[in-house]
Amino acid sequence: MNVLIVEDEKSLALEMDEFLSKEGFIVEHAWKKSSAEEKIFVNNYDFILLDLGLPDGDGFEILKQLKAMKDRDDAVIILTARSAVDDRIKGLDEGADDYLPKPFSLNELLARMHAITRRKHKLEKNEVNVHDFMLNIQNRTVSFGDERLNLTKKEFEIFNYLVLNKNRVVSRMSLTEHVWGDILEVNSDSNFVDVHVKNLRKKLSGISPIDWFETVRSIGYRINC
Amino acid sequence: MKLQVKFSLYNAVTKIAIILILGAIILFSLDRLAYNQLDNRLIKKKNKIIKNLNNNEIDSLLNKEQSFTDYNILKEEFIVLTDIPDNQKDSTSKVFTEKREIEGDIEVYRILNYKFSYHTNWYNLEIGETMTALQSIKNSIRFYMLIVLVAALLITLVADFTFSNFLLKPFYRIIDKKINLVDDPTHYNYQNIPTSTSDFKILDNSINSLMRKINTLFALEKQFIANVSHELLTPISILSTRFENMLNTPDIPVGHENKIYASLKTLNRLKVIINSLLLISKVENNQYLKTEEISLQQEIDDIYEDLEDRIADKNISYSANLSKDFHFTGNKALIHTLLINIINNAIKYNVDSGVIAITDKTEDEQYILTISDTGSGMSPALVENAFDRFKRGNSEENGFGLGLAIVQSIARFHKIDVDIKSEEHKGTNISLSFSK
Numbered sequence: 225m226n227v228l229i230v231e232d233e234k235s236l237a238l239e240m241d242e243f244l245s246k247e248g249f250i251v252e253h254a255w256k257k258s259s260a261e262e263k264i265f266v267n268n269y270d271f272i273l274l275d276l277g278l279p280d281g282d283g284f285e286i287l288k289q290l291k292a293m294k295d296r297d298d299a300v301i302i303l304t305a306r307s308a309v310d311d312r313i314k315g316l317d318e319g320a321d322d323y324l325p326k327p328f329s330l331n332e333l334l335a336r337m338h339a340i341t342r343r344k345h346k347l348e349k350n351e352v353n354v355h356d357f358m359l360n361i362q363n364r365t366v367s368f369g370d371e372r373l374n375l376t377k378k379e380f381e382i383f384n385y386l387v388l389n390k391n392r393v394v395s396r397m398s399l400t401e402h403v404w405g406d407i408l409e410v411n412s413d414s415n416f417v418d419v420h421v422k423n424l425r426k427k428l429s430g431i432s433p434i435d436w437f438e439t440v441r442s443i444g445y446r447i448n449c
Numbered sequence: 450m451k452l453q454v455k456f457s458l459y460n461a462v463t464k465i466a467i468i469l470i471l472g473a474i475i476l477f478s479l480d481r482l483a484y485n486q487l488d489n490r491l492i493k494k495k496n497k498i499i500k501n502l503n504n505n506e507i508d509s510l511l512n513k514e515q516s517f518t519d520y521n522i523l524k525e526e527f528i529v530l531t532d533i534p535d536n537q538k539d540s541t542s543k544v545f546t547e548k549r550e551i552e553g554d555i556e557v558y559r560i561l562n563y564k565f566s567y568h569t570n571w572y573n574l575e576i577g578e579t580m581t582a583l584q585s586i587k588n589s590i591r592f593y594m595l596i597v598l599v600a601a602l603l604i605t606l607v608a609d610f611t612f613s614n615f616l617l618k619p620f621y622r623i624i625d626k627k628i629n630l631v632d633d634p635t636h637y638n639y640q641n642i643p644t645s646t647s648d649f650k651i652l653d654n655s656i657n658s659l660m661r662k663i664n665t666l667f668a669l670e671k672q673f674i675a676n677v678s679h680e681l682l683t684p685i686s687i688l689s690t691r692f693e694n695m696l697n698t699p700d701i702p703v704g705h706e707n708k709i710y711a712s713l714k715t716l717n718r719l720k721v722i723i724n725s726l727l728l729i730s731k732v733e734n735n736q737y738l739k740t741e742e743i744s745l746q747q748e749i750d751d752i753y754e755d756l757e758d759r760i761a762d763k764n765i766s767y768s769a770n771l772s773k774d775f776h777f778t779g780n781k782a783l784i785h786t787l788l789i790n791i792i793n794n795a796i797k798y799n800v801d802s803g804v805i806a807i808t809d810k811t812e813d814e815q816y817i818l819t820i821s822d823t824g825s826g827m828s829p830a831l832v833e834n835a836f837d838r839f840k841r842g843n844s845e846e847n848g849f850g851l852g853l854a855i856v857q858s859i860a861r862f863h864k865i866d867v868d869i870k871s872e873e874h875k876g877t878n879i880s881l882s883f884s885k
Contacts, residue, residue, distance in 0.1 A: 233683055239690035246697075277679055305682035306675055310736075327686035327720055330693045378758055393696050395710060397717055404755065416762055441703065443696065443710045 225270040257281035329398040395444040457609040491561035529575040619644030769807035798824035
């Protein structure tokens with residue numbers, strides 16, 4: 225899948241590039257509104273990661289132009305540090321698929337991209353297989369063979385997030401923010417997420433060995449597959 | 450007291466004073482005028498009598514007696530001629546007022562007393578005229594003056610009140626529309642209130658120019674907030690993505706990995722603080738709409754769902770029994786933030802197996818929601834500074850005291866009163882008063 229990163233902050237764009245390339249995305253860059261418009265005119269992208277504050281214009285204008293084109297299905301995620309209150313509503317109204325305020329976690333970005341892919345193309349099944357555990361994203365259930373696991377909402381959310389970011393370290397911080405949302409708390413790294421992970425692992429390991437479910441030292445967790 | 454009432458009262462008082470003084474002068478001069486006329490009449494009569502007098506007449510008048518008295522039927526006038534001893538020095542005439550009894554009727558008379566000599570004989574002449582008529586005229590003049598006074602007063606009061614009401618109407622409209630009803634300076638109506646009074650025009654224009662200044666400052670602040678947010682959050686964003694990528698690099702030494710993660714946490718702390726400050730600034734900069742219908746019950750239920758596991762982790766007994774489902778108009782996301790901050794604090798600072806109770810009551814046209822916990826509580830000094838930014842409630846916890854500052858700014862934005870009652874080691878009660 226190809227991604228266009230429209231971002232004037234080069235170092236940020238390069239970090240995103242590094243991360244997404246490892247995930248197998250083909251990444252292109254546009255540093256300015258004009259070059260972004262040119263690229264969008266020529267190519268179709270699966271994802272356009274759009275910064276709003278560009279040196280030669282507003283990212284919203286790019287979004288408007290894209291939406292005016294026919295037969296385009298590029299998913300747009302707005303990434304902005306502008307934090308104007310109505311930007312989010314405006315962005316979604318103008319047809320953006322998601323809105324992620326800066327600073328964001330790359331894990332969160334990836335999870336959102338997966339969610340959009342599932343929603344848009346419906347090609348991917350709603351089920352994900354992780355070492356024979358089947359996650360049904362639609363019904364938010366996990367089963368192993370015929371056996372249905374009794375997970376709490378939060379446990380499912382944690383499992384799902386780790387699976388979306390498989391083979392990567394997901395920090396407790398990123399996990400907490402994803403599952404509990406951004407409640408503006410400084411100590412979001414507190415250990416209560418560990419309690420939920422512990423319960424989740426107990427439930428999973430009760431059925432099948434989970435040596436693929438790693439604790440990465442003091443940082444967080446990783447699911448390998 | 451309203452200016453309008455003061456004006457009317459002042460006018461009324463000055464008019465009463467003027468009328469009273471004028472009245473007194475009129476009554477006094479009327480008195481003098483009447484006496485003068487009466488006296489003149491008496492003197493004329495006396496002169497007429499004296500002129501027509503001759504010996505025979507006096508003799509016939511006195512009829513060999515010492516004194517002669519005559520009066521008309523209604524006793525309005527009388528005349529008395531008396532023979533007096535002949536040792537008088539010279540003829541005098543004096544006028545005075547006296548009560549006289551005539552055939553059993555006592556009345557007040559104006560009396561002219563005249564001593565004169567006629568053919569070596571001295572006589573005393575008294576001509577009297579009743580004052581009753583004059584008195585009654587005076588009384589009726591007084592009475593009518595009182596009526597005129599009262600009527601003039603009432604008319605004046607009503608006229609003044611109506612006129613000043615008409616005159617001051619633009620003033621009150623300016624105050625109301627340009628000051629009292631202005632909630633959000635960005636939606637201020639600059640249109641002038643029509644008035645022909647130049648003072649009010651000046652006032653109106655002054656308020657307008659003041660509002661323009663406020664609006665400019667507001668816009669500048671908005672721009673500043675946007676810039677700060679962009680300038681601060683972008684570098685954080687770069688760093689945090691960079692650290693994340695570093696963490697995912699295989700085979701980095703454990704020590705470095707820990708340091709990278711610690712850096713990420715520090716960045717996150719920075720992010721939370723900046724976002725909290727931005728939130729407060731944006732609320733105070735009126736950047737949020739207050740147009741959503743909010744059900745408190747619904748919000749509390751949602752928050753419970755979010756925090757359920759934290760409550761369970763601490764084994765807290767939680768109860769939220771609201772007697773009524775209170776609805777109001779506001780910003781849902783902000784109210785959610787406000788409540789989640791309070792309830793989250795109630796969990797965070799609570800003891801294990803503690804209690805959180807959310808109750809409500811209606812009092813004096815206000816709906817009051819109270820969230821009470823059995824946590825560590827706050828000292829009176831802390832309660833006083835609770836809303837100060839960067840005051841830390843509990844030094845062991847990693848909080849930065851912005852939670853309550855956020856609560857306060859959101860509450861102010863929604864005109865909700867926040868009241869904290871706390872006792873150390875016993876718990877805290879936070880009451881939110883919504884006016885209906």
